[in-house]
Amino acid sequence: MEFRLLKTFVTIAKTLSFTKAADSLGYAQSTVTSQIQALEEELGIMLFERLGKQIKLTKEGEHLYTYATQILKLSDEAKDQLSSSLVPKGSLTIGTAESLCVHRLPEVFNIFRSRYPEVEINIRFDTVSDYRTHLRKNTIDIAFFLDVPCKENDLITHMLFEEPMSVIAAPNHPLAKKQQVIPHDINGEPLVLTAEGCSYRRIFESILTQAGAKPSSIMGVSSNEVIKKFVCDGWGIGFLPHVVVQQELMTSQLIELHWAGPPFAIKAQLLYHKDKWLSPALKAFIGVTLATLKE
Known part of the structure; x- marks a missing residue:
């Protein structure tokens, strides 16, 4: 497999567009198309599914993408390492x-x-x-x-x-009046947290589980801005780095609950x-x- 064909393939896979890939690489679109055809013929597989004007990687294409990105990255590293320049x-x-x-x-x-x-x-x-x-x-x-x-x-x-962490809620939340909030206080409360797989969500959930506290529901959201918006609107209690919510705390859009549970040590x-x-x-x-x- 030629490096130029792999580079074209990876560029198309990233943009999901032959036209955008051609523009990025400085090729005519016909050149990009013929390069992918040559690569598919060499490997004996289809790399992209073409659905009208949309394309997506086939399963075989996804496997090749994993290898191709590593091959190109190793090639760049080899060039850098062999270069006489230390800049x-x-x-x-x-x-x-x-x-x-x-x-x-x-x-x-x-x-x-x-x-x-x-x-x-x-x-x-x-x-x-x-x-x-x-x-x-x-x-x-x-x-x-x-x-x-x-x-x-x-x-x-x-x-x-x-990284200091904050347990946050809307200013009118009942727990906002408590001088100390412990894991047991979260029992039966809805939570708005980061998506599954997030480390500090895992840590917060672990603390609650060890204390026997069971939230009524957990909404997983991949955007910090959306989490803050939902917590502001009273959808539940949130848990985010303090630096992420400090502006909303200063303007009283959110309140930081007085956490007295185990330290987070993040x-x-x-x-x-x-x-x-x-x-x-x-x-x-x-x-x-x-x-x-x-x-």
Whole structure:
């Protein structure tokens, strides 16, 4: 398989459009079409299902996409490693949580981009378990996430700082009047939490379960902004990093319940694989992050 064919395939898979892929790669659309046909003929499979003007990957295409992204990434790493230049360049793929990306990492990104403008940064959002999988498959270079302190033999972990968490509710919620809120007080209350797989949702639910507190319902939402809106509207109690809700607390759109239950002990962490080749760009990014965020 030729690298140019794999690159075309991956670009189409990301955009789900032959036209957009052609524009991105600087090819005529007929060239992109013929390249995919050549790749399909070589492999003896169909890579895309074409439904009118829409396309999507076949199961075989999904399998190839996993391998193709790794092949192209390894190719880029090989070029970087063999290059005589030590100036950070190329690209970095960073996995991170939305709250960290919006509220904690902008300073890191700004400093890094000002120093190393030739490095392209790509960001993807996933759950904690997905980050670990991506690091082990080498589909991301580095991950930032919130969790209790954890150590895994094949991953290098840097603890950055403790992330304060807030149990939040609408200002007129009955629990807003309590001087202390413990897990038992949550029993029978509806919750509006992050999606399943989120580390701090798992931690909060674990605390409630250990205390024998059972919420009446749990709504899982993948957007922090939607969670805040639903909690403001009285849909239930929420649990988010304090930095995410501080503006709403200041303007009294939300209230922070006086949590007196077990501490959450959630840490912001930076991880990468122990066997990961640290390119000049990745070394520089780790250095900027530790200098900026590590307590």
